[in-house]
Amino acid sequence: xxxxxxxxxxxxxxxxxxxxxxxxxxxxxxxxxxxxxxxxxxxxxxxxxxxxxxxxxxxxxxxxxxxxxxxxxxxxxxxxxxxxxxxxxxxxxxxxxxxxxxxxxxxxxxxxxxxxxxxxxxxxxxxxxxxxxxxxxxxxxxxxxxxxxxxxxxxxxxxxxxxxxxxxxxxxxxxxxxxxxxxxxxxxxxxxxxxxxxxxxxxxxxxxxxxxxxxxxxxxxxxxxxxxxxxxxxxxxxxxxxxxxxxxxxxxxxxxxxxxxxxxxxxxxxxxxxxxxxxxxxxxxxxxxxxxxxxxxxxxxxxxxxxxxxxxxxxxxxxxxxxxxxxxxxxxxxxxxxxxxxxxxxxxxxx
Numbered sequence: 001x002x003x004x005x006x007x008x009x010x011x012x013x014x015x016x017x018x019x020x021x022x023x024x025x026x027x028x029x030x031x032x033x034x035x036x037x038x039x040x041x042x043x044x045x046x047x048x049x050x051x052x053x054x055x056x057x058x059x060x061x062x063x064x065x066x067x068x069x070x071x072x073x074x075x076x077x078x079x080x081x082x083x084x085x086x087x088x089x090x091x092x093x094x095x096x097x098x099x100x101x102x103x104x105x106x107x108x109x110x111x112x113x114x115x116x117x118x119x120x121x122x123x124x125x126x127x128x129x130x131x132x133x134x135x136x137x138x139x140x141x142x143x144x145x146x147x148x149x150x151x152x153x154x155x156x157x158x159x160x161x162x163x164x165x166x167x168x169x170x171x172x173x174x175x176x177x178x179x180x181x182x183x184x185x186x187x188x189x190x191x192x193x194x195x196x197x198x199x200x201x202x203x204x205x206x207x208x209x210x211x212x213x214x215x216x217x218x219x220x221x222x223x224x225x226x227x228x229x230x231x232x233x234x235x236x237x238x239x240x241x242x243x244x245x246x247x248x249x250x251x252x253x254x255x256x257x258x259x260x261x262x263x264x265x266x267x268x269x270x271x272x273x274x275x276x277x278x279x280x281x282x283x284x285x286x287x288x289x290x291x292x293x294x295x296x297x298x299x300x301x302x303x304x305x306x307x308x309x310x311x312x313x314x315x316x317x318x319x320x321x322x323x324x325x326x327x328x329x330x331x332x333x334x335x336x337x338x339x340x341x342x343x344x345x346x347x348x349x350x351x
Contacts, residue, residue, distance in 0.1 A: 014287055015214070022234070023073050024080070027065045029241050031081025032088070034058050040085045041104070042097035044170070045142075051162045056174040062101065063131070063175045064182060066108035074105025088248035096145045103141060107134040115191040115220045118184045127180040135171035139164040191219030198224045214286060227286050228274070228293035235297020243301075259305035260312060266299035267320055275323075278331035280338065 035043070038057040062081065066074025079102035086093050111130040117123050143164035146154065154162070196215075198207065204226040205212045214230065215222040243254050270292035277284040306313045 027077035071109035074109035078105030118187040231293020232297035235294035239301035259302040
């Protein structure tokens with residue numbers, strides 16, 4: 001295998017790992033944030049043990065994302081999302097429901113979406129049947145867990161009707177009919193034809209510098225983003241979610257002193273990576289851009305906790321912006337000098 005082929009294979013492996021982690025984090029964060037106003041999948045059963053029908057927004061979201069992502073992502077994200085929500089909002093941890101949501105995510109992802117799958121309309125029907133079967137299985141699982149661990153608290157009739165049958169009816173109005181239609185629309189809009197959406201607003205780089213970008217694929221539509229800026233956004237969102245959960249679970253606020261220290265340390269690798277590339281000393285990689293962007297995003301978010309030391313934060317920001325400006329200046333001069341040298345050494349045109 002040639003060196004270029006090895007580099008490409010390594011890049012593909014890293015991309016696969018990154019995308020799977022991104023999907024897991026995205027589904028988990030979505031589950032927790034959506035569950036806060038609408039309740040998690042377990043809320044209607046734990047907080048209201050009477051028979052009632054409620055449209056499950058969270059149930060719809062986790063099922064839809066699991067079908068798109070696959071069984072493993074659905075399993076892990078379902079478990080993490082439910083357990084994090086319970087730690088943040090419940091007085092006691094109910095692991096039974098964590099496993100129920102995880103199994104729901106896994107089973108929903110078994111009949112995974114792939115581009116143009118619903119070009120054949122019969123697959124809409126198959127998805128409907130698959131979700132119907134999944135709902136039956138989860139209803140049976142809920143009943144079984146209630147019988148095994150909570151039999152003394154409820155009668156068999158209450159367990160079957162207020163737990164198993166209630167979940168099935170909720171699934172009927174929330175996912176069994178809606179998910180196939182949503183997937184049909186998704187497939188038609190994003191997979192009907194292969195598209196590459198490369199916009200300077202999102203990439204900040206011309207096509208000649210497309211190695212500074214990465215893409216996310218939805219169906220057969222690839223949307224390109226600036227690698228470092230995407231890392232910054234992901235870092236900021238991750239820090240926001242982590243501090244949000246920490247405050248909810250442990251009832252503590254992030255320390256201003258630690259935040260200031262993070263603001264001092266975290267931007268340094270990014271400045272070195274970008275600066276050495278700007279000075280044409282080396283060529284940065286997608287991995288380093290994404291990583292350094294991520295930790296810069298962490299620093300930018302932690303800056304919101306340094307209000308006690310706003311003067312020092314202002315000095316720090318001024319210092320880093322000054323270095324950034326100097327790197328831009330000297331990098332531009334170096335580019336101009338190299339361009340002139342190339343033109344001087346270029347052989348004259350023969351008439």
